[in-house]
Amino acid sequence: MIRIWSWGALIIGMIYFILPLVGMTEFSLSMRRGEYSFDAYAVVLSDSQFQATFSYSVIMALFTIVFGVLLVVPTAYWVRLRMPELRPYVEFITLLPLVIPAIVVVFGYIRLYNTSSWLPMTGTALGTNILLMFGYATLSLPYMYRAVDTGLRAVDVGTLTEAAQSLGASWVTILARIILPNVLAAVLSGAFLTFAIVMGEFTMAALLDRPAFGPYMQLLGANRAYEPSALAVIAFAITWACMGLIQLVTRFTKHTRAQT
Amino acid sequence: MAGMTSLRRFAPLRWLGMVPFFAFTFLFLILPTLYIVFGAFRTPQGAFTFDNILALNTPSIRSAYWVSIKVSFMSALLGCLIGFAMAAAVTVGRLPRGVRNPLVTFSGVASNFAGVPLAFAFIATIGPAGLITAYLRTEWGINLRLLGFNLLSTKGLILTYLFFQIPLMILIITPALDGLKREWREAAAILGASGFQYWRSVALPILFPSILGTLALLFANAFGAVATAIALTGPSLNIAPILLYAQIRGDVLGSPNLGYALAFGMIVITGLANTVYIWLRARSERWLK
Secondary structure (H helix, E strand, C coil): CHHHHHHHHHHHHHHHHHHHHHHHHHHHHCCCCCCCCCHHHHHHHHCHHHHHHHHHHHHHHHHHHHHHHHHHHHHHHHHHHCCHHHHHHHHHHHHHHHHCCHHHHHHHHHHHCCCCCCCCHHHCHHHHHHHHHHHHHHHHHHHHHHHHHHHHHCCCHHHHHHHHHHCCCCHHHHHHHHHHHHCHHHHHHHHHHHHHHHHHCCHHHHHCCCCCHHHHHHHHHHHCCCHHHHHHHHHHHHHHHHHHHHHHHHHHHHHHHHHC | CHHHHHHHHCHHHHHHCCHHHHHHHHHHHHHHHHHHHHHHCECCCCCECCHHHHHCCCHHHHHHHHHHHHHHHHHHHHHHHHHHHHHHHHHCCCCCHHHHHHHHHHHHHHHHCCCHHHHHHHHHHHCCCCHHHHHHHHHHCCCCCCCCCCCCCHHHHHHHHHHHHHHHHHHHHHHHHHCCCHHHHHHHHHCCCCHHHHHHHHHHHHHHHHHHHHHHHHHHHHHCCCHHHHHHHHHHCCCHHHHHHHHHHHCCCCCHHHHHHHHHHHHHHHHHHHHHHHHHHHHHCCCCC
16 A cells, blocks of 8 residues: 555656656757757757857866865865864855855845956956856855765874874875875765756856856747757756766765775 | 874964965855845945835835745745655655665756756746647647646746755655654554554654755745746746846846845845754754764
């Protein structure tokens, strides 16, 4: 009896999830009347706007990841090693981006860092790009910090640091060659999630007026019929790939941990 | 340990390691938010005032908040119910073991598949020319539009938001369901409780803080969502995030400080929901650890 109910709940739920995926795939393939074709994909992929915005977002994602790692790994390490009393506060701050809607944060950016302010970041394209990258970094902060902090939990930070220091290692050496390799799996999990977030982000990029993939998708959606579905399939594939890579990385580390 | 104590003596050095983090989060997270919050209580000339907050009380802004709250609450409630049913099915529902991991993995993907592409997927499926809409019309003669269903409405928004709400519920509640000890069920059974009684008097009271807390989290999650709503309905639907978006783009309210007040209202609502979530999570950890 319980089993019937369980199957029922699961199957009804799965139908809800599968139908939109089928719908978007079917729609993306039906640009040519009467038969399935990859025309919508061909149109999208050969669109110079697509190529420009897609590569812009990929580059932004990579910069965000590098910045996030440089910010989060030393901080999480330092909190574990020397400032455990600060942990609740740091954790609270890293969770704030989940509380404050992104649209509010970017609203503040526009008012605080506009051309007539003390730090006129939106005055130049480069400045705005950096501001957008900072915005992405705050969006990914909760995930990045939690991933790295969980990774550090499995490492004896104090002993490793003392061993390295007694061999004459500098702080940079300790972080780059001892701590980072030990939490690499966690860092990669955070990085892939950051990548997925940045690739799909719309609000910040649109309000800062940067040519990112999210605003491009929205614009295409307002003007075309079949191409948006092709974009949705591509975006879904990116999300799947990122999540798959996270699973792979986690499984891989579990495997090596078990051996040692 | 000698190195540690010698470093401890230089307390400022310890703090030096935290400077990048605090500087960054202060400048690009806290200060922008505070700027909005203070702006909500200031006149354009900079004097303190409650007028902006009071000016929110217009029919159009009130309805924007109200529709937002309704959509967020309904999608959170349905997401909780359906997500709980699915999570219960794969944890305590005696399904084959192989079902569970794929569902959790899929939930991880689906909870991150939000924003613009999600709206496209639903437009392609159940929009005016979508797969299901066309199928029902040609094969069954059912016109969804005549039946009162329109994807580009609050109902459509709720239906679409469920795509990331349900998976989030599954991800959060599955560990809680795992925390139900088998001894509790056995103890209840020995005392003569039926399955229903066990759920009503033991399992649900233990899970209740988790479920309610997740409801608050899902509510905040939907409340701040901008991209899905804009891609789905364009600027036509009057909900708080879309109104704020239009205000930032083109000052549709005609007063920058009223815009701050609108944003401040959103922070208050998501802040309250998250406080409820954190408080209830702490409570639920008493039993489920």
